[in-house]
Amino acid sequence: MSAITTSLAEYRHQLKSNRWGLWLFFLSEAFMFGGLLTSRFYLWGDTRPPLDQNLGFIVTVVLLLSSFFMNRAETAIAHDDRKNFQLNLIITAVLGIAFLVGVVGFEWQGEVRPTDGAYGAVLYGMTGMHALHVLSGLIFIMIVFFNGRKGHYSAERHWGVEACAVWWHYVDLVWVFFYPALYLMGTVIHP
Amino acid sequence: MKTFFSLGLIRGIVSQLIVTAIGMGITVAVRVAMGLPAWKAEPAAVVGALLGAIGFMFGVGALTDWLKWMKGEETPMRHGPPKDKPAWTRYFTVDYNHKIIGVQYTVTGIALIGIAGSLAMIFRLELSAPGLQFLTADTYNTFMSAHGIVMIGGILLGVAGAMNYLVPLMIGASDMAFPRLNAFGFWVTVPAALLIVSGMVFGGWDTGWTGYPPLSARAPLGIQLFFLGVYFIGLSSILGALNLLVTVARMRAPGMTLFRMPIFVWASVATSLIALTATQLIALSFLMVLVQRLLGMGFFDPNLTPEAVAMGAPPGNPLLFQHLFWFYSHPAVYVFILPGLGIISELLPVFARKPLFGYKWIAMSSLTIALVGFLVWAHHMFTAGMEEYLRLPFSYTTLLVAVPTGVKFFSWVATLWKGRISLETPMLFVLGAISVFLIGGLTGPPNGTVTTDLQLHDTYWIVGHFHATMFGGFVFPFFAAIYYWYPKVTGRMFSETLGKLHFWLMTPSFWVMSLVQQQIGLMGMRRRIADYDPALGIQAQQVAITIAGYIIFASVLVMIYNLVYSYRHGKIAVANPWNSRSPEFQIPSPIPEHSYEQPFLVTGEPYDYGLEGSVYISIKPDIANAPVAAK
DSSP, X not given: OOOBOOOHHHHHHHHHHHHHHHXXXXXXXXXXXXXXXXXXXXXXXXXXXXOOHHHHHHHHHHHHHHHHHHHHHHHHHHTTOHHHHHHHHHHHHHHHHHHHIIIIIIGGGSSOOTTSHHHHHHHXXXXXXXXXXXXXXXXXXXXXXXXXXXXXXXXXXXXXXXXXXXXXXXXXXXXXXXXXXXXXXXXXXXX | OHHHHHSHHHHHHHHHHHHHHHHHHHXXXXXXXXXXXXXXXXXXXXXXXXXXXXXXXXXHTTTHXXXXXXXXXXXXXXXXXXXXXXXXXXXXXXXXXXXXXXXXXXXXXXXXXXXXXXXXXXXXXXXXXXXXXXXXXXXXXXXXXXXHHHHHXXXXXXXXXXXXXXXXXXXXOSSOSOHHHHHHHHHTHHHHXXXXXXXXXXXOOOSTTTTOTTTGGGSOTHHHHHHHHHHHHHHHHHHHHHHHHHHHHHOOOTTOOGGGSOHHXXXXXXXXXXXXXXXXXXXXXXXXXXXXXXXXXXXXXXXXXXXXXXXXXXXXXXXXXXXXXXXXXXXXXXXXXXXXHHHHHHHHHHHHTSOOTTHHHHHHHHHHHHHHGGGOGGGGOTTTTOOGGGHHHHHHHHHHTHHHHHHHHHHHHHHHTTOOOOOOHHHHHHHHHHHHHHHHHHTSHHHHSHHHHHXXXXXXXXXXXXXXXXXXXXIHHHHHHHHHHHHHHHSBOOOHHHHHHHHHHHHHHHHHHHHHHHHHHHTTOBSSOSOOOGGGOOHHHHHHHHHHHHHHHHHHHHHHHHHHHHHHHSOBOOSOTTOOOSGGGGSOSSOOSSSOSSOOEEOSOTTOTTOTTOOSEESSOOGXXXXXXXX
């Protein structure tokens, strides 16, 4: 993106403003995710629902790995290495899709249903809101991928790639907080 | 006619209607595919409304440039005025100039305030006698709820209008940092307002603007449209705040250090910090009720299904909603009043011809109010059954707000002290604001103290207190700002006589309304209800409130007439009618398309009125020879 016709000096001035804007948006979103976390602790207390531990661990590893490849993609375009840039973007997207399949395709088919009291509400609320953000990241990656294939980014001008990468890392970071809150903290009650 | 259909607004509305219908169709199709009965009003309405609002944004053209970027096409950095179209069409179409957007926000804000005020006129008439006269209880509830939320929307738009128009001019920026985001932020409020108003038609809702579950979980369909409307207005608020913070951080003129910014800019920054962050929580809380109704996710539902019991799942809790909701909705009132208080501090020195007393203290007090505002939310819940140990801490933090607010009052009084005061219309409204905000301020601490609040909660006392803070903190300063900057925006002077008439009709009426509301609250009148016991003996007071309310409404009509009439027939305004030092008054009226020909240079303090030889800015600076520190 950032397909605005400008001189390099103007581009760099706007780039700094863009970074400010993106990080302020992260701050804003942090309050929303914080609200969801608060709801989890308010309603679940020191208990948690019976969830598939293996599944939770696997999707977490997959998502964290995807951040590594996203970082490789951004570094590659910063060195004008288009081949590796495109390749790493694809790997990131595949891992992202694998995460979504794990959450929506498997976790959501498990024992806990959305209507199961606070367990269902909070579990589906948190994973659903996070999955929406992962989806937005995947769309973002797709746009960057196709623009990259048209040769739109360079070592000097790749704000679109940077924004996409930082957004992806942010969504990962949120999961780093969500995963323990959903899967690890508290004890499972067996009535 | 062709021009009419090429207006972004019209295309947006048509597109919203079409996409809403498509969204409803998709819902029906999905339900049929899932083997459910084809038609259920609520899912169809929610999906339709959600997609319809997005459809509006496509239709109006607020997404055009971004879509081009996604396809890898380039667009110019600045678009400038549209070619071969009349100038007035800019206001009804997506335009990226912050001054146009500022006017769009302000006019839409006034329109919403007008709608909400009209609703109040209707139910105030109903309340002038006990029993039900001409409204049903449900209609009353819907009108009362809509009055609240439409006012809040209108105030948010008014705040955004003032900030959008003024802040770039005051700091010497060519525009906001993200012009497209700015236009998006305005236009998304239009489908939002349409959703809220259509919510009144499609079922209405009876929860007040607060939408507490469990009542909101079983309210009529209108509440879903209300939730979605608030959601989009909140989005606008967040994006506008983000834009403003980046603009102030990145685009100040050379020499404009933080403590040389006009005080309104400080107030806008404080407001934006709240709007950027806390707004997420009202959006989240409303979204949670929305999905509870739609998908049965029982965040706030204390009842459990047998399966949930078998799993050992804990129940939902309605108190959680109140915590999330008030985490925004208390700071929200600071979003409304901080810019207003900034306008008071901005205008007082101009009309008292004296420096603003304690500039840095005022700047910091705005930030302090914003930050302390994050720690007070549970004072709305003293009677809600919340954990008792939370009462005292929240009582203390609430009373703490009075300290920075007091700083502002003392600064205003000290600024007026021995000033050469002139009483033009803007100044009258500033003084009116101070008097009314004093009423609102002094009636606040009794609500923050637990012991007294247990008595005052949910009475008309709260109505009196709240309306005094809103009028003193927003409405009066907003009107002052409209009169003050009207010549800069339109290039014409308003009628001073009508302006003064507006003031002298509105101010005494408001005093009467507010004080009498508080009095009948103490006598036992409950807030929000359609009926009251004749034995309370408060009918005379109810009539007085109603009459005062109608006079206020009429006075606002006087203002609107004045503004519209003067736009064509007013005296041509000079560049600086109030002899202000502020940068925007140093350039011609109305302000040219690209406000400043070149960045100005800040060399002095903003409010040194009456000090000889003091300079704030030089508009045509000799940058090459400027002192190094000023660069």
